[in-house]
Amino acid sequence: MRKGLIQATDSFERIVHWCLAVSCLILCFSGLGIMFHSLNFLGEPFGGLKSLKYIHNFTALFFILSLFFSVRMWWKEAGIFVFPEDLDWIKSAGGYLWHVDKVPEVGKYNPGQKMFFLVVALGGAAMVLSGLIMLFPLSIPAALVRLMYLIHAAGFVAIFAFFFIHLYLGTVGSPGSLPAMTTGWVTRAWLKKQHPKWLKEMEEHGTLVVYGEEKSSSHGH
Amino acid sequence: MKTEFVKLIDVTLCTACRGCQVACKQWNEMPGLRTKQQGSYQNPPDLQWNTWTLIRFQEYAPKDGEFKWLFRKDGCMHCTDAACVKVCPSGALYHTEYGTVGINQAKCIGCKYCISACPFDVPRYNPETDKVYKCDLCYTRLQGDQQPACVKSCPTGALTIGLKDVMIKKAYARVKELGGDANVYGDKFVDGTHVIYVLGEKPEVYEHLPKSPSVPVTTMLWKDILKPLSLLSAGGVIAGSFLHYIIHGPKLPDEEQGQEPKGGE
Numbered sequence: 352m353r354k355g356l357i358q359a360t361d362s363f364e365r366i367v368h369w370c371l372a373v374s375c376l377i378l379c380f381s382g383l384g385i386m387f388h389s390l391n392f393l394g395e396p397f398g399g400l401k402s403l404k405y406i407h408n409f410t411a412l413f414f415i416l417s418l419f420f421s422v423r424m425w426w427k428e429a430g431i432f433v434f435p436e437d438l439d440w441i442k443s444a445g446g447y448l449w450h451v452d453k454v455p456e457v458g459k460y461n462p463g464q465k466m467f468f469l470v471v472a473l474g475g476a477a478m479v480l481s482g483l484i485m486l487f488p489l490s491i492p493a494a495l496v497r498l499m500y501l502i503h504a505a506g507f508v509a510i511f512a513f514f515f516i517h518l519y520l521g522t523v524g525s526p527g528s529l530p531a532m533t534t535g536w537v538t539r540a541w542l543k544k545q546h547p548k549w550l551k552e553m554e555e556h557g558t559l560v561v562y563g564e565e566k567s568s569s570h571g572h
Numbered sequence: 573m574k575t576e577f578v579k580l581i582d583v584t585l586c587t588a589c590r591g592c593q594v595a596c597k598q599w600n601e602m603p604g605l606r607t608k609q610q611g612s613y614q615n616p617p618d619l620q621w622n623t624w625t626l627i628r629f630q631e632y633a634p635k636d637g638e639f640k641w642l643f644r645k646d647g648c649m650h651c652t653d654a655a656c657v658k659v660c661p662s663g664a665l666y667h668t669e670y671g672t673v674g675i676n677q678a679k680c681i682g683c684k685y686c687i688s689a690c691p692f693d694v695p696r697y698n699p700e701t702d703k704v705y706k707c708d709l710c711y712t713r714l715q716g717d718q719q720p721a722c723v724k725s726c727p728t729g730a731l732t733i734g735l736k737d738v739m740i741k742k743a744y745a746r747v748k749e750l751g752g753d754a755n756v757y758g759d760k761f762v763d764g765t766h767v768i769y770v771l772g773e774k775p776e777v778y779e780h781l782p783k784s785p786s787v788p789v790t791t792m793l794w795k796d797i798l799k800p801l802s803l804l805s806a807g808g809v810i811a812g813s814f815l816h817y818i819i820h821g822p823k824l825p826d827e828e829q830g831q832e833p834k835g836g837e
């Protein structure tokens with residue numbers, strides 16, 4: 352680790368994030384294997400499509416847990432929009448789409464991330480609910496079950512597309528972001544560019560954790 | 573499709589002897605399960621995983637007419653635009669060269685999608701095998717130039733099978749002969765079914781017979797719109813990200829040489 356790096360996420364946050372990501376991906380790909388005849392072969396390594404169905408169903412339990420902890424952990428910071436700063440950020444698209452001289456400053460999560468979080472939280476909940484009903488279709492009126500299939504498919508459209516946006520912005524689209532998920536330590540320059548207000552807040556509250564610096568200075572004020 | 577067959581069920585000729593029901597069980601080696609007396613001659617009370625065809629006994633008393641029995645052989649209609657085939661993820665349900673809908677139990681994963689999708693409420697689930705069962709119009713018999721077991725057993729001529737257009741013509745001729753409310757049921761729904769009825773009464777009179785069955789709208793939206801859309805939108809996002817990268821470029825932190833002007837204090 353290099354001196355001067357700043358801790359952006361704690362280990363619990365990262366573990367939950369990874370659990371959510373891995374279970375979501377397994378669900379996406381096992382789901383794809385079930386949905387497309389041409390992808391049925393994805394079940395082969397596990398002994399067939401039926402095993403893929405079981406993998407999908409059991410991974411869902413894992414996903415439900417991760418989703419629960421994610422929502423509990425991030426709701427306050429990422430689930431609530433703050434006005435007017437978030438609106439200004441949206442108007443300039445965070446400087447992602449066209450050139451903006453000064454991107455409005457936002458806190459720990461920018462409105463784009465908040466929207467992503469909300470899609471994951473609400474979409475995830477819809478997936479869990481419709482998925483659970485799809486497990487017991489015989490005890491529920493057929494018209495309702497059919498609606499659940501529709502919701503499950505619509506949720507997949509959204510989550511699968513969003514996943515790639517998330518992946519792009521978390522890696523090459525915004526270099527320096529990935530460590531927030533891997534080691535948890537980011538550079539000050541990155542923090543200043545992406546979340547200047549959060550940096551200021553942490554400095555003001557003395558919660559800034561800088562690698563290699565004495566405790567006294569990180570608490571110092 | 574080479575030879576499209578249609579099985580014609582002329583309910584006006586049916587005497588409810590249940591020969592077809594028994595023949596179906598025998599040929600397909602399906603066990604009988606103990607049932608209870610329900611106050612009706614109809615037995616079992618509904619289609620089951622082990623009962624692919626069933627004679628429905630209906631007591632019919634029209635307002636201005638005499639009481640009569642209505643007998644209807646229920647079972648898979650072998651739809652051309654079959655909702656069950658549309659939703660089956662494993663390919664267990666498939667269209668045969670006769671236009672009928674076959675089922676390969678070895679492939680079935682017990683997801684039960686077909687049960688909710690079928691507009692005629694036909695496929696049945698067996699929890700013990702975790703698989704779904706339904707009539708396959710005696711596919712193996714058709715392949716051996718044999719009539720389905722039910723048709724073979726029918727003593728009254730209520731069941732016949734033949735080439736599609738021939739049977740449809742025959743059905744309309746019979747309806748004309750019967751007159752009154754008699755009608756042909758099946759050739760117009762879900763792109764035509766491969767089991768069609770000559771009904772003595774209007775379709776809505778018969779229990780458990782949908783008046784105008786169709787592939788459910790939600791099923792079509794799911795399979796014809798959202799399913800392709802899931803790949804399209806993901807592909808669009810990937811392409812968009814690439815374009816974004818080469819046109820706009822990544823969002824890089826500003827280079828900062830040496831010390832920060834202001835520290836953590």
Ligand code: SF4
Pocket residue numbers: 647648649650651654655656657673689690691692693694695706
């Ligand atoms: S009646 Fe139902 S089970 Fe039979 S082919 Fe049509 S949709 Fe499939």
Ligand code: SF4
Pocket residue numbers: 656659660661662663664665679680681682683684685686687695703704
């Ligand atoms: S239950 Fe079996 S036959 Fe029915 S849709 Fe699922 S895999 Fe296909």
